[in-house]
Structure formats: C-alpha cells, structure tokens
Amino acid sequence: MARFTTYSVENSGLETPTLEDGEFTAGYSQGEPLSGWELYDPNDLVTGIPQTPGGIDFTDAGAWNPTTAQYPSGVPEGENVGYTFATDTPGSGAFGLTQTLDTTLAANTQYTLLVNVGNATGIDPTTGYDYSGFPGYRLELWAGDTLLDYTLNPVAVPEGKFSAVAFSYTTLPGDPIGENLQIRLINENQNPGYEVDFDNVQVVSQPAGNTTSLSSTIVNNDFEEPVLVDGDYTIETPTGWQLYNPNGLIPANPTSESSSVGVTNPPADSDYGYANEVYSGESAAFVFLTEQPGSGVAGISQTLNSVLTANTKYTLLVDVGNPQGADPSSGIDLTGFPGYRVELLAGDTVVAADNNTLQIADGSFATSTVNFTVGADNSLLGQNLGIRLVNLLSGEGIQVDFDALGLRAEQVQDGSQVFIDHAGFELPILEEDTYTGLSRLSNPALGWSTYDPNGLLAKFPQGDPITGDGVGVGVDNYPTPLVYPNGIPEGDNVAFSYVPTYEGGPYSIGEGVFGISQTLDTLLAANTTYTLSVDVGNPAAYFSQVYNVFNDFDGFPGYEVQLLAGGQVIATDHNSLCIADGAFGTSTLSFTTGSDSSYLGQNLGIRLINLNEGPGTEVDFDNVQLTAHAASAHAC
Incomplete structure (x- = not known):
C-alpha cells in the first residue's frame, strides 16, 4: 500500500489564537479572522448584526x-x-471556512480531506x-475555481461528540492540473440548530491509477430534466x-395520492x-x-453503455435525501424515513450496494x-453496468429522494482485492505514540464501527475516558521499538481493541467481547473463493512519554477474525495463532460459495474482535485484505 x-x-x-476555557473570537464580523482561514459566505450571512x-x-x-458543558x-x-455559528433561519444559505493550500493539483493522484466535525x-x-x-455540514475540495468534489453529511455526528470524516477524490482527465488546492468546511444551515465545529484538518495524497469519469454515461444524472419551477413535480x-x-x-397510472416515482423541485424557503x-x-x-412498511420495494434504474472491465475500481456517488414536513397544499406528510438502497449492477447482477448505512436527518x-x-x-x-436507486419501505416514512450521481473508474493492478475502507488504518496521520479513541471521537477508526455486543460501553456512556479505565477502540501509532521491536506489518498505524481487566479495573475477564466491524459494499457472489487475511498484534508493555x-x-x-455475509458469520478464526508479546501473526481464513449458497447477494462484512478470554487488555490489528477469485461451478 502506498504511503501518504x-x-x-x-x-x-x-x-x-490561544484562548481560555469558554473563550471565543468574535470572528469575521468583528475583524478577528482565523489565522490561515478565510470566510466562505456566498449569501452574506455574516453581517455582525445581532438577531x-x-x-x-x-x-x-x-x-x-x-x-x-459542550463536549x-x-x-x-x-x-x-473552528466554529461556524448561524443564527439566520435554516434555508438562508450555507457558509463556512476556506483555505487555499500551497500545493497544486497533480495527475493520477488521489487526494483525501480529513476533518473532525463536532456537534456541541x-x-x-x-x-x-x-x-x-x-x-x-458539507466538505468541498477545489482546484482553482473548479469544484472537484464534495460530500454532504456522510457521517452522523452525535450531540456532544466529534466524528472523523474523510472523503477522497482522484484526479480525472480535464481537471485543472497545476491549480492550487482549496478546502472548504461548511455549515449547511439546513436544519434547526446553530453550530458546526471543525478540528484537526488534514489533506493527504497517494498515487492512483488512470481514472476516468463515467458520469456522462448516466443519462439525466442530476435529474434536471424536465425543467421544473419551484414546488413543482412530475x-x-x-x-x-x-x-x-x-x-x-x-x-x-399513478396519481399524486398513490405510490409513484418522478422528479421534484422542492419549494424554496419552506418547511416542506x-x-x-x-x-x-x-x-x-x-x-x-x-403502502405499509414491509410491503416491498420500488425505485428507478438505468443500464449504462459502459461495461464491467477487469482490474478496475468503480466508485458510485449519490446524494440521498430525507425530505421533511407536510405539503401545505396536499397535506401529505413526509415525516420519517423509509430507508434506501443504492446498487451498482453488472448485467442483471447487483455487485455492490449501500444498504441504508447513512443516518440522514429530516430535511437533509x-x-x-x-x-x-x-x-x-x-x-x-463485459456486462453492461447499471445503477438502481431504491426506496426500501422498511420504516415509518414514505419518500426517498436521489440526486447528483457520479461514477468513476480507476485502473488497479489487482482487482481481486475487495475494497475495504481504511484497511491499513493509516489515517488520520498521527504523531508517534499518539492515538485516536472513543473519548473524543464517535468513530475513532475511520471506516469502521464499534462492535459491542455485550454492552461494555454502557459503563462509560460518554466513551472511553481519558483515564484509560473504559473499553476503547481506535488507531494508534506506537513507538515500535518499544511495543513491536520488529515493526508493524504495514505503514505506521494499527487499530486497537482495549478492555481494561487489570486488578481493580471496571471490567473482568469473560465479561464480554469488544472490537470493530465494517460492512462492505461488495456482495457475496456465487462460485467465488474469498480469502481474508489480517495481521493480529500482541503489544508489549511500555511507558508512554507523551501521556x-x-x-x-x-x-x-x-x-x-470473522467474515460475514448479511450480518451472519460465514468463516472465522477463533484465536488459532500463538502470538508472542511484541509481535504480530497473520490470521487467514477462506470461504467458497457455490451457485446456491446461502446469503448470496448479501453485503460482505468483517469483524476484528478482542475476545477478553484471558489475562491481558489489548489486541491490535493491521493490514486487512480480502480477495475474491472465481471458483469452479461445482464448489460447495
């Protein structure tokens, strides 16, 4: 894996500037700009005039x-x-902070913007x-005057917490190579609430294969046809x-009162x-x-002219909307959200999907x-690519909206590597002997979720306390000569799962397991052999100079280490390795499907678990890899 x-x-x-607890700068309205940052305010919301x-x-x-009190x-x-505080009515416009970097856009490069986003x-x-x-909130990456890409609310931010957010963009033919990069951190001012906070901003890059945009092959990818006036729909x-x-x-023959699909231009300055x-x-x-929840699903689909090509990574992006309120004319109430599914197809087969993983606030x-x-x-x-946008009708609520589809194809050396988000745990960039943890981030291991089936976190509802007395997961850049004398398998960081069962601690051996998990976009396919490998570490005791x-x-x-499909374990390695202190061992497990295997078409998943079965507190993980290769049709 390339270093960043x-x-x-x-x-x-x-x-x-340096501030005392509770202190803030008056900001841009009072002539106190943030060092290094400029105001982004296209709607002139920042006037200094109080409500x-x-x-x-x-x-x-x-x-x-x-x-x-806030965090x-x-x-x-x-x-x-950095705070962005909006007292203007939601819908008045978005605003935020922007910075132009000294670095310029380069060809065949993937850029990643990382920001911690806070909800006081x-x-x-x-x-x-x-x-x-x-x-x-919204994060944007620009080059000169060109918007390269953006992401809207991709990670939920709990009250009183920060969430780590990262999004990536790979340069395309026609991009303004040589123009300075610019980042924007934006308060959407879309929903009730005043403030979005930002911290620990990082921009990194790594080499990428030749990447092309297939967005132009999606007919009406932004649903601007037909042209509609505000409040109109088809x-x-x-x-x-x-x-x-x-x-x-x-x-x-659908009507305005029956189930239907169409295009809507939501009214401006409305609670609907x-x-x-x-x-x-x-x-x-x-x-x-x-219909009633559970009655079925429906949506729209499109078959593209582009075909599935070997050794290619495809990235499909879709904005998914959760409309709010009641229509003042019809009385239709859009409160609630029925769930969504975004599917990428090859021929008639769904090969990857986002199955309702986002938490989308009303009106967002x-x-x-x-x-x-x-x-x-x-x-x-060689099969034609396709896209399907689905209302799952799985919860209270009746409507899902979709917009702004994009599709990219990047050449890769080995397409048998199933995509795993942050498989090497190398982001964020950390100083040696520092770590991320649940004490300050809701998702300290980017791309991964906390796995806590026994409710160990309930003892510390605010997350892992800084004292180290609570269970924790996250990412650590250990001083390797002390913790792992022979180094770590890949990069600088590892993921950790920590359960403090030391004498006098709040937890006991056998009280429960704890770890991290990830649901993959890739679906379990027929006649395929999957091989999952994970480096598992047993850290040595050491004294931290930093802490x-x-x-x-x-x-x-x-x-x-577990491999899942549809949330069910299909293969596992239950502590088969004997790993010495200060060393790693490689866990490997395989699973082969037939043409009628259970869970075909279900999302694959991975769990990395601290079993808490014996003396010791921590298990580390690194270099997670999953491959998929064709198996003979008679395999079982």
Missing part, C-alpha cells in the same frame, strides 16, 4: 475553546476548534446559547431511467422538503410509497459512496 504524502494546512488544529438588539447572537465563524470528553486535538451540546455558560439541533419515471417495481407497488432546496441544481428524483441530503473492484477472472466481465503513563499490556486476551 501530507500537505501543510495552516492552523490545521485551529489552535491560534436580538444589543445582543451577540449573530452569524459568525471563528476560534472557540469549548468547555466540557464532555473534550475536543479531538488541542484546546480550540448543552447550554453555553458564557453566552446562554442552547446548542440543541445540528444544521448539517409523476412519471425520470428521463433516461426505468421503473423498478418488483413488488407491483406502483400502479400503471429541504430548507436550502437541493445542493446540486434545482431538482431531485423521488420514490414515493404509500447525505452522500452515499459505493466502491467495487473487479478482478481478471470475474464472470460478469506519561505505563501501558501494562502483559498477557493476551485472545482474538477473533
């Missing part, structure tokens, strides 16, 4: 040193954050502000798309739909289902990303 190149972001941790005469409740951005476990890095909670003791609600399949109606939920309308263009596709869009790599022996090579604490890692609590 890091780029300088001025005042990346927003630590300038309350004589008050300080005005839209602004600046530096803030929040107290534990009970502290902030991810240093003391300060409680009542500010200094100002009296109530931080309830969250207005939503009740017919969007131009260029076909109706997907496997359960017959949509009648042959989206306060800021849609981000890309004016219109979006909708799938509207009036979030960006769904589906990745799929294909090897040289895939039986579907001034002795980490007693003596012993080993045991590990388990």
